[in-house]
Amino acid sequence: MSTTGRDQAPAAAASDAAAALDAAAFVRLVSDATGAALAATGVLARALDDAGTPFQASVAAPFADPDRTTEADATVALGRPHPAADYALCDRPAAAAFETVRELGASPDATLALAGTVAAGDVDGSVAEAAEQAGLERRPGVAVPVADLADGLAHSTLLSAPFSGTEAQVRAALSDLDLPSELDDDARRRVASLVALAVTGTDTAPPRAAAAVERALRPYAGGPFETVGGYADVLDAVARERPGVGIALALGHESVRDEALDAWRTHGGRAHAAVASATTGRYDGLFVARGDAMPVGTAARLVADFRAPEPVTLVVTDGEAAARAADGRDVAAPMRTAAESVDGTAVGRGERARARFDVSTADFITAFREAV
Template structure:
């Protein structure tokens, strides 16, 4: 049976805050995205400041969430959910932006770096009240690239903010940096080369940023939208629990999809940084391998990337292919049993709803992104999406 979350008008921050004040126990149900995870963390920390009991969970689809908990108020975060009492979906603004406003309405002091990381993970230009709060709190942008680690080789090899020829390959990153005049140190034990980003001066950081931009969008196969997408990885904000806020965003998005329990702990401020980085690296390696190995097809208005392995992270695959490979306005990434859809500026809810009904699957969409699960051949899913478009 097809079940697709329907979009709804997002409630105002003051309205959500009022309902949170009245609830004895709050259940936050986040989508498996960096923005939704960050927004859930902002709301949960605000509830903790108010001594309000809460539970946080993250799931790919609304149908995956556990409904047994007896909560006075269930809030869906990052997408609409017809079962929730209210939803903070990523619509006109990122969910993190709305959550930040809700936390302020509750007289809490929201974590600016976490909210800012959520807006970066959302993929749109950073602005609004979160950007203003970041500036007021002293979070500043600097030349260079947004990675979560001080080792630049590690950071660039596993970044999912970009897809470049060196992505997923530490040795290729080291060679590219060497070509830009930045030497990677080869440890005496023969382990992977490293570059200490904290040791680079402003000129070197600018060279790294130029290298990443050119290697990412300089290929003729990269669509024009890639020039906008790569900006998320450039001129990062300093701050947060990782080397940069943009790196924080990258880790949040990866752990939300890869290891949601660790993601929730990270968003709540617990000391799980190393576990989160391990999940981020694993997710990135599989995502970049999936982009490199995918079988692609181009149709009228749709670009399809069919993953070669069943464990390919289709959400990240769809985003990377759409940003840096797809010549069409809608991109579908599909593997055995799962699919993800990304569009330039089209509401995908009716598309995924129709496609899911056609294959008796389950789907959810928020604006220009969506996920689906099914139990048919991938060819049938591709056909259903083409017909729905």
């Protein structure tokens, strides 16, 4: 939802979206700036390309309205609704896009769809089954996109551990395992155990951290990166840091692989530095982390999953904030109320929301505390 008050396209059933795409001579796809939405966009775009249907795909930043000048027979929003869209696949967008392509009678890219559901933190059973039928298998270890474990663990935003953000600290932790040069399943299990203990063994880790880190363990191997979970992590990073590269990656262009990994390292490094250096405050039901120039969306997820002792997390930097709820409660409504009270703008749905404002961080924190 947005404080702009503009009408939004209603959520679409897969069958309705499929019928519109099947009849369209030109399609426009508008992705939210998340890995799940970007994967969903890629799933639809690849199916349209296979069918010979022209399309345009783009990523819309959280507070940006898509350009509505492009003529299209059908415009589909992925991840969040937009005024320009005729149809919106917002809830579990990668799984919804997967089902939409099936409704078209085509074969969706199961690996990309699976990466999208991992990015969303909710692996879909139908998508996972299709991926396994396509030959993907789970193996022991940790979901990283690169072969170098120190690089992968330092920059992964699927977890937050004391060594996150620093390759040297990861290498020091791995050195105690005496790993072979070629990792076998036993070595991968030892790495996974190290990560699980590092994440959950700190005094600041909430009980939910044990469940949150499961997303990074026992990954599916395959796809354009070392693991599907690593693919998901890269998609989420490029959607936020380099959306043009993200679209190319989602469309399957291997030429952008190195650029995508660079964006992933940049994003992971910024997020972990923000979490480590944030000034925090604890209130009744609310945990606040404040810092400078941080990627608030990713930082809010990491704090909520791995650091926050309260069910609601608010991450704030100059002019921008993000909120996450770990217990499923709605934070979009209080975020909207807080933003309106300081003449700001809010977007979000359900358990996650963001705001933009032009007051001090202290004033916005007060406004959100009063609203929540």
